[in-house]
Amino acid sequence: xxxxxxxxxxxxxxxxxxxxxxxxxxxxxxxxxxxxxxxxxxxxxxxxxxxxxxxxxxxxxxxxxxxxxxxxxxxxxxxxxxxxxxxxxxxxxxxxxxxxxxxxxxxxxxxxxxxxxxxxxxxxxxxxxxxxxxxxxxxxxxxxxxxxxxxxxxxxxxxxxxxxxxxxxxxxxxxxxxxxxxxxxxxxxxxxxxxxxxxxxxxxxxxxxxx
Numbered sequence: 653x654x655x656x657x658x659x660x661x662x663x664x665x666x667x668x669x670x671x672x673x674x675x676x677x678x679x680x681x682x683x684x685x686x687x688x689x690x691x692x693x694x695x696x697x698x699x700x701x702x703x704x705x706x707x708x709x710x711x712x713x714x715x716x717x718x719x720x721x722x723x724x725x726x727x728x729x730x731x732x733x734x735x736x737x738x739x740x741x742x743x744x745x746x747x748x749x750x751x752x753x754x755x756x757x758x759x760x761x762x763x764x765x766x767x768x769x770x771x772x773x774x775x776x777x778x779x780x781x782x783x784x785x786x787x788x789x790x791x792x793x794x795x796x797x798x799x800x801x802x803x804x805x806x807x808x809x810x811x812x813x814x815x816x817x818x819x820x821x822x823x824x825x826x827x828x829x830x831x832x833x834x835x836x837x838x839x840x841x842x843x844x845x846x847x848x849x850x851x852x853x854x855x856x857x858x859x860x861x862x863x
Contacts, residue, residue, distance in 0.1 A: 712736060715771035722764035727756035734773055735860040741779040742772055743859040746814050749775040780809040781819070782862035788853035789819045792846040799842035800835035801827065815859060818850040 716734050723731045732745035749757070760768075768774065781789070789807035796804045807819045814820070827835045840847070852858060 712771065715767070716742070716773055719764060719767040719771040719773045722767050723760055726759045726763045728752055728760070732856060734775075735856045737860055737862050739862055741782075741859075741862055742774075743778060743815055743856055743862075744773060744775040745816075745856070746775050746778055747817060750814070778813065778815065779862075781807065781811060781813050782809075782859065784858070784862070785813065785818075785850070785853045786811075788846075788850040789813070792818070792843060792850040795843035795846045796839040800838040801825065803827075804839075813854055816851070816855050818847070818854045 713736060716736060720731060720733055728748045731748045734742050734744040736742055752760075786807055786809060789811070793804045793806045803825045804821065805825060807813070811819050827833045830836065831840075
């Protein structure tokens, strides 16, 4: 799923259609995990000794590392380490899955699907946007409305986003002419600082502190 390439990373929301291989991966994980969120007591991968020792959190962290290693071995070598937060959410390198070919996703499903399901890792579905990301997105949207893009809506926890790239924009929010239109160019220049802050709030390191 490709997004409109602009310098700041403020881009259209992901398309509704996914490749068949990506859907298969998602379906496998949902079937194995029941589609539910991780228990709230699960600690972060990097939060103290409990994640490294033999407790439940340590087991989950080890399972995530094993799944990550498999994904890297079977077609996405740059896949970033997922973030397991104190609140039990798992944020992952969704863009790498979006950019992967159907053949790569099929190989990952075949070789890593069980490991991913056991770890509760589903890079095709991110948790709801945490408060700090929503606030940064609202600030960015307000700036863009003032500077030439009146149809841009404030994001909510339900608005799609990509870790490391921030929230997207629907087709209705983008003016005629797309990123080359005067309105888009004006908003991009005027709101660089706000857009950059939104992107920083969406990085995996920032999402690790989702509270």
